[in-house]
Amino acid sequence: MELLVNIVLLILLVATAGALVVVRGLLASTMLTSVYGLLCASFFVTMDAVDVAFTEAAVGAGVSPLLLLLTVAAIGRGEPRPVGALPVLAIVLVPVTAALLIIGTLDMPPFGSPDAPAHTHVAPRYLQLSGEEIGIPNVVTSVLASYRAFDTLGEVLVIFTAGVAVLLILATPGQRGSARPRYVPDNHRDPHTILQIVSRILIPFILLFALYVQFHGEYGPGGGFQAGVIFASAIILYGLLYGLPTVCRVVRPAVVEWLSAVGVLIFGITGVFAMLSGRPFLDYSVFADDPVTAQHIGILVVELGVGITVASVITVIYYAFANQFETAES
Amino acid sequence: MDVLSYFNYWAVVVLMMLGFFIVIARANLVKKLIGLNIFQTSVFILYISAGKVIGGSAPILSDDVTLYSNPLPHVLILTAIVVGIATTSVGLALVIRIHAAYGSVNQNDILKQDQQC
Numbered sequence: 001m002e003l004l005v006n007i008v009l010l011i012l013l014v015a016t017a018g019a020l021v022v023v024r025g026l027l028a029s030t031m032l033t034s035v036y037g038l039l040c041a042s043f044f045v046t047m048d049a050v051d052v053a054f055t056e057a058a059v060g061a062g063v064s065p066l067l068l069l070l071t072v073a074a075i076g077r078g079e080p081r082p083v084g085a086l087p088v089l090a091i092v093l094v095p096v097t098a099a100l101l102i103i104g105t106l107d108m109p110p111f112g113s114p115d116a117p118a119h120t121h122v123a124p125r126y127l128q129l130s131g132e133e134i135g136i137p138n139v140v141t142s143v144l145a146s147y148r149a150f151d152t153l154g155e156v157l158v159i160f161t162a163g164v165a166v167l168l169i170l171a172t173p174g175q176r177g178s179a180r181p182r183y184v185p186d187n188h189r190d191p192h193t194i195l196q197i198v199s200r201i202l203i204p205f206i207l208l209f210a211l212y213v214q215f216h217g218e219y220g221p222g223g224g225f226q227a228g229v230i231f232a233s234a235i236i237l238y239g240l241l242y243g244l245p246t247v248c249r250v251v252r253p254a255v256v257e258w259l260s261a262v263g264v265l266i267f268g269i270t271g272v273f274a275m276l277s278g279r280p281f282l283d284y285s286v287f288a289d290d291p292v293t294a295q296h297i298g299i300l301v302v303e304l305g306v307g308i309t310v311a312s313v314i315t316v317i318y319y320a321f322a323n324q325f326e327t328a329e330s
Numbered sequence: 331m332d333v334l335s336y337f338n339y340w341a342v343v344v345l346m347m348l349g350f351f352i353v354i355a356r357a358n359l360v361k362k363l364i365g366l367n368i369f370q371t372s373v374f375i376l377y378i379s380a381g382k383v384i385g386g387s388a389p390i391l392s393d394d395v396t397l398y399s400n401p402l403p404h405v406l407i408l409t410a411i412v413v414g415i416a417t418t419s420v421g422l423a424l425v426i427r428i429h430a431a432y433g434s435v436n437q438n439d440i441l442k443q444d445q446q447c
Contacts (some may be wrong), residue, residue: 112384162416
């Protein structure tokens with residue numbers, strides 16, 4: 001049964017990707033991307049990767065199509081048919097590469113076999129000892145925020161850098177920061193009354209859920225990355241329905257820009273704090289005498305830093321794109 | 331040889347090639363980024379498939395579960411997804427700037443304009 005669901009989802013994914021190849025027009029492509037993200041998230045659930053599914057549902061089905069939509073809104077949706085020859089190079093190159101890759105897969109261990117090399121190296125150690133060493137049930141969080149915390153610090157830095165890069169690329173002369181919305185009078189041309197009322201009821205619960213995911217990430221699926229994206233999506237939903245000027249009054253661009261750096265700093269300072277006490281970088285044992293409690297505190301702080309950075313970088317990116325769109329509109 | 335035990339890998343190859351095709355065959359820069367996204371997701375699917383153990387459960391420790399799927403690929407891909415959206419947005423920001431500078435996001439138009447300069 002599990003395998004059947006797996007096969008059906010993969011076929012649907014291939015069909016969606018195929019439709020993306022065929023379809024013309026960027027709006028349709030964006031919608032298909034959203035479908036693709038949702039299917040991908042469902043696939044990750046059948047593969048037991050609940051934490052990943054969480055992230056993909058928020059990113060792949062929500063934030064990513066949204067940024068595409070804002071881009072398409074700023075540049076126009078047309079994708080004219082190419083005049084002239086077929087893309088011969090692509091038509092030759094793609095099957096050849098595919099054939100080579102398929103020959104490569106024949107050496108792979110059978111899907112799902114418990115004695116595949118991937119399951120015999122460090123994974124058993126994580127599964128057997130993380131319960132005693134870290135003391136939290138979610139092994140993914142243990143690995144992310146404790147065993148491989150240095151790795152995660154790198155990822156958070158990449159996200160922060162990407163946020164800064166978007167700000168620099170989209171900066172317009174005479175304007176600092178991600179957004180400087182002009183004041184728009186309240187009689188907005190296109191009031192989405194029903195959506196506005198529904199979202200007004202939904203947004204508090206989305207924010208609450210994000211906080212739950214953030215602080216319950218040690219016991220169930222969740223953590224800083226997922227919570228950050230969910231938190232940002234609530235802000236983005238508000239911005240979509242009430243306009244950029246309104247959301248900027250609630251969540252000020254300058255504040256989010258600062259917060260995106262604060263998250264990275266919280267993570268980094270946690271590491272340096274251990275060094276000041278003569279321990280290796282990111283060694284959590286300095287936080288408490290009991291090693292398990294120390295791990296708990298360390299993971300909580302680090303995940304908080306991740307959550308703050310992810311939420312604010314996604315919000316900053318949304319502000320920068322929405323600002324372009326509103327400029328293009330006027 | 332059991333076809334089912336390779337189905338996931340082959341689906342990954344097909345997805346990757348569809349993404350690859352969009353990247354090289356389509357002239358529109360936004361479409362290229364969508365293709366790149368499919369390419370990227372196919373790698374995610376490969377990693378997560380490699381982490382699956384048949385009959386296993388999600389890696390959240392519990393007393394009544396004995397077999398878990400591999401948590402390590404989950405950690406790698408979880409962070410990669412968020413990094414992916416951050417880098418994609420850098421790409422989209424570049425597209426907006428290219429549109430502002432050239433008035434087009436079609437690769438052929440842009441190359442033509444560059445040659446005229």
